[in-house]
Amino acid sequence: MPTKRKTGDLPSDACPFSRPFRPDFDECPGxxxxxxxxxxxxxxxxAPVATCLHLLVGQDPRRPGRHYxxxxxxxxxxxxxxxxRAGSRT
Numbered sequence: 001m002p003t004k005r006k007t008g009d010l011p012s013d014a015c016p017f018s019r020p021f022r023p024d025f026d027e028c029p030g031x032x033x034x035x036x037x038x039x040x041x042x043x044x045x046x047a048p049v050a051t052c053l054h055l056l057v058g059q060d061p062r063r064p065g066r067h068y069x070x071x072x073x074x075x076x077x078x079x080x081x082x083x084x085r086a087g088s089r090t
Contacts, residue, residue, distance in 0.1 A: 015069040
């Protein structure tokens with residue numbers, strides 16, 4: 001089942017995939033699995049979440065205060081180029 005979602009009018013580096021990522025996720029050529037474990041306010045660990053090493057928080061320059069899931073590699077073409085250089089799938 002595809003996990004792409006609409007990115008609407010977000011910048012071109014917006015991650016178009018639903019999160020958290022499934023354990024068998026392989027739809028993005030730039031995806032590098034990473035595990036994120038958050039803590040609550042008393043520093044107790046919460047359940048780990050599957051994420052991507054390249055996922056970061058982007059700030060929409062056209063809308064102050066709006067944030068989105070951005071790919072550190074860039075847009076789709078940049079992710080494919082990275083995968084070719086890395087010898088990954090395209």
